[in-house]
Amino acid sequence: MATNHLSVEAVNSTILTKKEAAAFLRCTTRYIERVVRQGRLKAYRPTLKLVRFKQADLLRFLESGASIGSDV
Numbered sequence: 001m002a003t004n005h006l007s008v009e010a011v012n013s014t015i016l017t018k019k020e021a022a023a024f025l026r027c028t029t030r031y032i033e034r035v036v037r038q039g040r041l042k043a044y045r046p047t048l049k050l051v052r053f054k055q056a057d058l059l060r061f062l063e064s065g066a067s068i069g070s071d072v
Contacts, residue, residue: 014054014055014056015044015052015053015054015055016052016053016054016055016058017051017052017053018032018033018051018053020053021053021058024055024058025058025061025062032053035061036051040061040064041053041057041058041061042054042057
């Protein structure tokens with residue numbers, strides 16, 4: 001029987017762009033930039049222009065109780 005569930009390793013290694021991360025969190029890219037600048041979310045910068053996010057870090061961010069309106 002085949003399953004369509006991702007393994008824990010697959011989820012942890014999923015890399016997302018800023019736009020994909022914003023869609024995943026259901027927020028704007030500006031919000032993503034703000035929480036990265038505040039040090040609340042880890043971003044990976046393979047080059048000066050590229051920013052990437054691990055899906056596992058995004059899940060941890062959500063589980064930490066982060067809310068979109070908390071830093072207004």
